[in-house]
Amino acid sequence: MMRGGMTLNVIEIKNLTKSYGNVVALDQLSLEVKEGEILGLLGPNGSGKSTCINTILSLLKYDEGSISIFQKEMNPSQYEIKSQIGVVFQDVAVFEELNVLENIDYFCGLYIKDKKQRKQYIHDAVELVGLQEFLKFKPKQLSGGLLRRLNIACGIAHKPKLIFLDEPTVAVDPQSRHHILEGIKELNRLGATIVYTTHYMEEVEQLCHRIVIIDKGKVIASGTNDELKNMITLDERIGFTLEEDNEKLVDDLKKMNNVIHVHYEEKTIHVSYQGKDDHLKSLIDYLSQNHIQYHQLYSERPTLNDVFLELTGKELRD
Amino acid sequence: MIVFKNYLKMTKNYIAIIMLYSAIFISFAVVQSLNQKATTSYQKEDIRIAIIDHDQSQLTSYFKEYISKNAIIENIGEDEESLKDALFFRQVDYIMIIPQSFGQDFINDQDVQISTMQIPDAYEAVYGETLMNRYLNTLQLYLKAGMDVSTASQHAIKDLSIEAVVHMESNIENNELSSVSSFYNFSNYALLSIIIVVISMIMVSFHHEPIQKRNLVSPLKTHTFQFQLILGNMSVAFGIWLIYIIISFIMYRQTMMSAYGLLYILNSLCLLIFILLFAFLLTKITDNRELISGIANVVSLGSSFLCGAFVPQAYLGQFVLNIAHFLPSYWFIKNNNEIALLTHIDYETIQPLLMNMGIILVFALLCYLITLLVSYFQRRKA
Numbered sequence: 001m002m003r004g005g006m007t008l009n010v011i012e013i014k015n016l017t018k019s020y021g022n023v024v025a026l027d028q029l030s031l032e033v034k035e036g037e038i039l040g041l042l043g044p045n046g047s048g049k050s051t052c053i054n055t056i057l058s059l060l061k062y063d064e065g066s067i068s069i070f071q072k073e074m075n076p077s078q079y080e081i082k083s084q085i086g087v088v089f090q091d092v093a094v095f096e097e098l099n100v101l102e103n104i105d106y107f108c109g110l111y112i113k114d115k116k117q118r119k120q121y122i123h124d125a126v127e128l129v130g131l132q133e134f135l136k137f138k139p140k141q142l143s144g145g146l147l148r149r150l151n152i153a154c155g156i157a158h159k160p161k162l163i164f165l166d167e168p169t170v171a172v173d174p175q176s177r178h179h180i181l182e183g184i185k186e187l188n189r190l191g192a193t194i195v196y197t198t199h200y201m202e203e204v205e206q207l208c209h210r211i212v213i214i215d216k217g218k219v220i221a222s223g224t225n226d227e228l229k230n231m232i233t234l235d236e237r238i239g240f241t242l243e244e245d246n247e248k249l250v251d252d253l254k255k256m257n258n259v260i261h262v263h264y265e266e267k268t269i270h271v272s273y274q275g276k277d278d279h280l281k282s283l284i285d286y287l288s289q290n291h292i293q294y295h296q297l298y299s300e301r302p303t304l305n306d307v308f309l310e311l312t313g314k315e316l317r318d
Numbered sequence: 319m320i321v322f323k324n325y326l327k328m329t330k331n332y333i334a335i336i337m338l339y340s341a342i343f344i345s346f347a348v349v350q351s352l353n354q355k356a357t358t359s360y361q362k363e364d365i366r367i368a369i370i371d372h373d374q375s376q377l378t379s380y381f382k383e384y385i386s387k388n389a390i391i392e393n394i395g396e397d398e399e400s401l402k403d404a405l406f407f408r409q410v411d412y413i414m415i416i417p418q419s420f421g422q423d424f425i426n427d428q429d430v431q432i433s434t435m436q437i438p439d440a441y442e443a444v445y446g447e448t449l450m451n452r453y454l455n456t457l458q459l460y461l462k463a464g465m466d467v468s469t470a471s472q473h474a475i476k477d478l479s480i481e482a483v484v485h486m487e488s489n490i491e492n493n494e495l496s497s498v499s500s501f502y503n504f505s506n507y508a509l510l511s512i513i514i515v516v517i518s519m520i521m522v523s524f525h526h527e528p529i530q531k532r533n534l535v536s537p538l539k540t541h542t543f544q545f546q547l548i549l550g551n552m553s554v555a556f557g558i559w560l561i562y563i564i565i566s567f568i569m570y571r572q573t574m575m576s577a578y579g580l581l582y583i584l585n586s587l588c589l590l591i592f593i594l595l596f597a598f599l600l601t602k603i604t605d606n607r608e609l610i611s612g613i614a615n616v617v618s619l620g621s622s623f624l625c626g627a628f629v630p631q632a633y634l635g636q637f638v639l640n641i642a643h644f645l646p647s648y649w650f651i652k653n654n655n656e657i658a659l660l661t662h663i664d665y666e667t668i669q670p671l672l673m674n675m676g677i678i679l680v681f682a683l684l685c686y687l688i689t690l691l692v693s694y695f696q697r698r699k700a
């Protein structure tokens with residue numbers, strides 16, 4: 001993966017612009033995907049994630065910009081590049097007429113001609129997504145979660161070097177979600193570079209090495225989880241519940257150093273802090289010095305939602 | 319050939335449908351051919367002809383002698399009403415009305431005609447007409463050669479009776495021929511419904527957008543993909559067709575092993591080509607499965623009724639037949655019926671059949687052109 005400290009860019013996109021009529025879906029979007037990483041493309045509904053993936057794959061024409069994959073300019077007849085890519089689309093794409101095994105066999109067969117090798121690959125893919133017990137099932141007989149897993153198996157069975165997954169966990173039960181995320185980590189461990197889109201920030205935090213946040217077709221921030229969180233003023237949020245009402249405390253907290261916001265509701269207080277400091281210790285000290293009784297104390301670091309909120313002024317989800 | 323193989327694999331899903339239709343089809347064919355053996359096995363002697371002779375000349379009496387050797391002459395009333403009744407109640411199959419001074423005019427080579435009444439499109443009627451025309455044509459030759467009426471007539475009768483012996487032998491087959499025609503007529507329904515449904519459903523799956531996207535991002539070249547799909551379509555359509563051809567060979571070996579069989583197969587092949595291109599067109603226009611199976615039903619049942627696959631064309635009203643002309647099934651079924659009526663096969667007799675096959679192929683070509691047009695507009699819209 002790493003070559004003498006230098007990491008190769010598997011994908012390079014510069015100033016990509018794409019409109020559907022009047023709707024600008026991608027607006028001067030630039031991004032890089034480094035070899036061996038899991039890149040999370042995070043953005044709310046309609047922010048342009050699918051459009052971005054589809055243009056990268058030459059499924060859509062674009063108005064401006066450039067796309068290169070494996071250091072080559074991408075276009076619809078780059079079959080050599082295509083043979084190294086695996087895609088799991090947002091919509092489930094399987095044949096109703098074929099069972100689980102036949103579906104994987106077909107899509108894998110588009111890439112792998114050798115029958116023996118294909119058999120092995122299919123076996124591995126089935127293991128990865130945990131569909132061993134459903135090989136003879138038709139898609140109609142599968143639950144939503146299992147169907148998503150089949151969709152993934154069909155997209156990655158040929159062991160591609162570069163994998164795109166477009167919201168593979170939408171409407172999936174927790175057990176299948178776990179299977180899917182673990183499977184993706186495993187693919188990455190085995191050497192695949194992964195581009196993962198979602199609007200679930202928890203998934204991105206859990207899975208991705210690097211995150212690109214997009215909104216309205218523009219990149220609004222990118223970096224690792226920590227880098228993104230360091231970009232914003234919010235550093236920590238601390239919450240606790242009082243034994244009895246205390247309006248004065250709220251006023252005092254608001255005047256304190258580094259406090260940017262205090263939220264008070266039914267004896268529960270949330271305090272937002274900025275700047276690197278041991279906010280929790282100074283708060284606890286203050287409360288005990290003033291003999292204030294409290295319980296249910298907790299502290300949390302900013303979430304990606306906070307990052308998104310601060311950068312765009314709106315919530316990531318709806 | 320992964321796409322092609324996959325296509326065939328998907329066909330497995332439709333085997334139940336294919337079997338169901340085939341089972342219905344075979345039982346129908348068996349019943350039909352049992353019926354046919356029981357009721358319509360006709361020898362030429364069984365054909366009943368009435369001759370209303372307003373001429374009563376020497377020529378016409380020879381003519382009647384000839385007809386009586388080849389059919390049963392029935393005596394019926396001469397007024398229009400009785401004639402119609404006789405036909406309606408099947409007392410006679412064919413009526414010839416010889417006008418006054420027919421004999422004299424015929425000898426003088428004037429434009430004269432025996433007017434006829436018949437049950438439309440019935441085998442018997444066609445047979446009666448053939449008898450009449452042959453005799454008159456032969457007679458005319460001898461008259462032109464300078465013979466008198468009596469000698470010429472005797473020659474004509476003698477000539478034609480030689481052929482009649484040969485003709486007699488082929489009657490065994492004639493008996494089966496009408497069964498084979500019914501079989502192929504009914505296959506119009508089975509082939510249309512099965513092939514349209516199977517091909518369209520599989521094509522819809524391949525055209526389904528998410529799946530199309532998967533194919534597009536794969537290293538498989540678009541034209542390779544298209545080629546394999548078309549190959550799949552053709553193989554499946556051809557395979558289903560072949561099942562029916564084989565059944566016809568099993569049921570009607572004698573006919574199918576003859577030149578008649580070849581004509582039936584050729585005719586059916588033309589229809590197959592049409593069905594294939596029609597199914598292509600259908601999947602270009604819509605990818606709605608319910609709509610497609612609805613259309614398949616309407617087209618197969620509708621065309622079968624309108625064009626006389628279930629009921630002989632002879633029994634259909636003129637209005638229905640006029641509409642039917644715009645359907646390839648009409649020409650297909652017309653051909654099947656006409657094949658059964660052929661007394662002998664040579665280039666001249668099959669020419670009208672080839673014409674009809676050509677018409678079916680023109681319909682197929684039309685489907686193809688519309689498909690191209692639709693693709694053109696779809697691409698412009700994209």
Ligand SMILES: Nc1ncnc2c1ncn2[C@@H]1O[C@H](COP(=O)(O)OP(=O)(O)OP(=O)(O)O)[C@@H](O)[C@H]1O
Nearest residue numbers: 020023025043044045046047048049050051052199
């Ligand atoms: N085929 C299309 N025609 C017109 N507008 C489109 C089309 N596809 C997408 N859009 C618009 O482009 C924008 C980006 O859509 P896109 O599907 O790429 O977003 P997304 O981030 O993938 O959203 P989601 O999370 O809902 O999948 C949206 O405003 C959408 O309405």
Ligand SMILES: [Mg+2]
Nearest residue numbers: 049050051090
């Ligand atoms: Mg999307």
